[in-house]
Amino acid sequence: MERQKRRGLRSPGRGAHATLVGGRPARSVAVLGRVGAGSGHHGPARVAAGRRRDTAERLSDGPLSLNAIAKGEIVERACAAALVPGRGVRGLLLNVGGDLRVCGELLRTLGIACPRADSESSEPIAVIAVQDRAVATSGSSQRGFRIHDRWYSHIFDPRTGIPADRVASATVIAPRSADADALATIVMCLRPRRACGWSRRFPTPSV
Numbered sequence: 001m002e003r004q005k006r007r008g009l010r011s012p013g014r015g016a017h018a019t020l021v022g023g024r025p026a027r028s029v030a031v032l033g034r035v036g037a038g039s040g041h042h043g044p045a046r047v048a049a050g051r052r053r054d055t056a057e058r059l060s061d062g063p064l065s066l067n068a069i070a071k072g073e074i075v076e077r078a079c080a081a082a083l084v085p086g087r088g089v090r091g092l093l094l095n096v097g098g099d100l101r102v103c104g105e106l107l108r109t110l111g112i113a114c115p116r117a118d119s120e121s122s123e124p125i126a127v128i129a130v131q132d133r134a135v136a137t138s139g140s141s142q143r144g145f146r147i148h149d150r151w152y153s154h155i156f157d158p159r160t161g162i163p164a165d166r167v168a169s170a171t172v173i174a175p176r177s178a179d180a181d182a183l184a185t186i187v188m189c190l191r192p193r194r195a196c197g198w199s200r201r202f203p204t205p206s207v
Helices: 014-023 029-039 065-080 177-187 192-199
Strands: 047-049 054-059 093-097 099-112 126-139 143-148 150-153 169-174
Touching: 014 177, 065 093, 065 099, 065 126, 065 169, 065 177, 099 177, 126 177
Parallel strands: none
Antiparallel strands: 047 054, 093 099, 099 126, 126 169, 143 150
């Protein structure tokens, strides 16, 4: 994913910031912003594209987190292992914590959970047909924390250091699970209109 396309929205230091806040609940969102800006115990993680293809250079000592893509990569590897020729598996649907991957000849109809519903088994707000694609949904309804009776998302906008609150949930369809996973997290930090326009820069994902 090109750095100019994500414009700082996918920060490898964001997960560490969320962990810090989760371990020491802040008294206000302003405190979260100061921690996210690097004035707390964790400075911001900074990386740059490496000179060689598919490499990155670390520019700071801030802790790195690959939570937004690691699960997607695990899903891809698991599917590849299951579909090795000769094993008799022609298609599969794998669901790992909300990251879904439909592989091979299988065609499945999937429901998108309502972000305001009390349960994931509630009536879906949308239904999509998926074949040989990954589907990832990010949202704050199931994961987050509370400060002064207000619920905040577990997803932090790395530009501000505070919880993302622009959209209730975001679902992305992409060829690979790691891409869908990362893009769904990024879209949570954008306003809906900008998210749709921004996603058109990429050739295949649907938001």
